Amino acid sequence: MDSLPTLRRALHHPLTRLVFCIVLASVLTGLVRLLYLLLDLHWWASEVQQTLFMATGSALAALLTLVLVDGLLERKNLEQLGLRRRGALRELGWGTLLGAGQMALVVGVLALAGWYELVEGRPETVQDEVRGALWWAGIFAAAGFQEEVLFRGIGFRLLEEWLGSAAALVLSSAFFGLVHIGNPNATPFATLAIAVEAGVMLGGAYMLTRSLWFATGAHIAWNWVQGPFFGIAVSGTKQDSLLEGRLVGPEVWTGGAFGAEAGGVALLVGTAVGVLLVVAAARRGRWVPLLPRRVARQQPQPPPAPVT
Known part of the structure; x- marks a missing residue:
């Protein structure tokens, strides 16, 4: 008779839901890839359109995975899943300012050090540059939203529910860095830098606001300002850009061919901002302790011994 409640508890456990999400997201992404092949996009669409x-x-x-697993299984609405409609544009805007400001600071420091240079004599017209940058804005918007739903909306949130904020931040950041290890020009240091600076910064952004919009805005702006604006590779890949820049300094500071996000300057800036966000979240009571500590806090304390 106890088997049904036990099964129900197992199905609702954060680890079980995380596994469901991984499997479902993989299947749905595979279906997207299948649709891409069925439409023969590689024959009639440009590379950027593909x-x-x-x-x-x-x-x-990713969004469908979030809604199906936690929206239906846990009966949570979009607001509880970090996608509240009220104030979404404001949160997206503040996140965009955060991400853009950080990357502008990184490139500014690199330029002052003589490690970032603008290249002259580009053959493209202004219209081509703007068109390409806009295409990539759409790509980074979709990719940033997908990664925030997967790594913060699903991964971090469920790990935090299971193990607390500290473990969730470490594990989600580590996984976020590891998914970049297969990118062009990736190095072990680049993977570590992405995990620490971006993982902590974006995890902190979500912790502080409990909003995927804020974290998504920061993610999109970080990538777009680095690539389509300043002309630096993003995660090892170059894009059409408004400016044509190149990194000429030591790779440990500039990130080299992988991009500025893999360098020491970005590592320092992103980590510092991330720590500030995490501290602010903790001060606002949004730090979730490890489960045994939560249980201990919830248990009634024995009355004080009488004074004799």
């Missing part, structure tokens, strides 16, 4: 199709489809797959 990339936008896959990024948008993957973002929708």
Whole structure:
């Protein structure tokens, strides 16, 4: 007779839901890839259009995963899942300012050190540059939303529910860094830098606001300002850009061919901002302790011994 409640508890356990999400997201992303092949996009669509199709489809797959697993199984609404409609544009805007400001600071420091240079004599017209930058804005918007749903909306949130904020921040950041290890020009240091600076910063952004919009805005702006604006590779890949820049300093500080986000300057800036966000979240009571400590806090304390 106890088997049904036990099964129900197992199904609702954060680890079980996390596994469900991983499997479902993989299946849905595979279906997006299958649709891409069935449409023969590689025959009639440009490379950037193909990339936008896959990024948008993957973002929708991530959102559907979130809604199906926790929306239906846990009966949570979008606001509880970090996608509240009220104030969404404001949170997205503040996040965009945060991400853009950080990357502008990183490139500014690199330029002052003589490690970032602008390249002259580009053959493209202004219209081509603007068009390409806009295409990539759409790609980074979809990709940023997808990754925030997966790593913060699903991964961090469920790990935090299970193990507390500290473990969730460490594990989600580590996984976030590892998924970049297969990118072009990736190095062990680049993977570590992405995990620490971006993982902590974006995890802190979500912890502080409990809003995926804020974290998504920061993620999108960080990538777009680095690539389509300043002309630096993003995660090892170059894009059409408004400016054409190059990194000429020591790779440990500039990030080299992988991009500025893999360098020491970005590591220091992103980590510092991330720590500030995490501290602010903790001060506002949004730090979730480890489960045994939560249980201990919830248990009634024995009355004080009488004074004799």
